Amino acid sequence: MMKGTTILAVRRGGQVAIAGDGQVTVGDMVVKQTANKLRTLYKEQVMVGFAGSVADALTLFERFEGQLEAHGGQLQRAAVELAKEWRTDRVLRRLEASMVAADRTQMLVLSGEGDVVEPDGDVAAIGSGAGYAQAAAVALLKYTDLSASEIARRSMEIAADLCIFTNRNISLIELK
Numbered sequence: 556m557m558k559g560t561t562i563l564a565v566r567r568g569g570q571v572a573i574a575g576d577g578q579v580t581v582g583d584m585v586v587k588q589t590a591n592k593l594r595t596l597y598k599e600q601v602m603v604g605f606a607g608s609v610a611d612a613l614t615l616f617e618r619f620e621g622q623l624e625a626h627g628g629q630l631q632r633a634a635v636e637l638a639k640e641w642r643t644d645r646v647l648r649r650l651e652a653s654m655v656a657a658d659r660t661q662m663l664v665l666s667g668e669g670d671v672v673e674p675d676g677d678v679a680a681i682g683s684g685a686g687y688a689q690a691a692a693v694a695l696l697k698y699t700d701l702s703a704s705e706i707a708r709r710s711m712e713i714a715a716d717l718c719i720f721t722n723r724n725i726s727l728i729e730l731k
Contacts, residue, residue: 560592561684561714561721562604564657565692566677567703570731571657573602574707576684576715577724579609591726597623600658601630602728606682607652615641615652619665630658634671642669653681659730684711684718704729 559580564573579587593604594616601623605612618640622633634656641650653666662679664672677696680689691710695701701709708727715723 559720560606560682561688561711561718562592562606562655562681563685563688563692563707563710563714564602564604564655564662564679565696565703565707565710566657566662567696567701567706569659570703570729571602571659571662572703572707572727572729573604573655573657574711574725574727575604576711576721577726578720578722580720585722588722589724593726593728595728596620597628600628600730601656602658602730603654603656604681605652605654606685608650611650611652612654614650615654615665619654619656628658630656630661630663631671631673634663634665638665638669638671641665641667655679655681657730682721684714684721687717687721688714 562575575592577589579590619637622636626632656663664679678689678692688710691713692706695706711725715721
């Protein structure tokens, strides 16, 4: 499990939001409180968030963006091609990061083990606080009328209250 961050994607009513905390840790020390672990890619049609090593994640962002360009923004195809490259390339295989990627119709979780997982529901989460954020988001989706962005933000706040590797400096991006 990746330690040091929480990333959460939520879909509701044609809106998709992805949120991430701002904490960066090295060992047991917080070295940054305000990191932005989210990006928009491919003409701002795809959102991505990462957990794990920053340098490794930036490498994956670049590779994933290349795959999106090569495949006309097709999220699933780009993710599968990145996963193949990630598993077979000697350098990439050692990268310690995972990603959540989302567009208007799909959410995917990608890992260095070659996983490309589309969650059953409208929530995907990675990182040390993933379980807390995901549980909160599922409950808020079921029992409130909040927007995807509001659910993502409130769920991240709940995760920050429970996970020592997650803080309340939340970044959020959305596709409407």
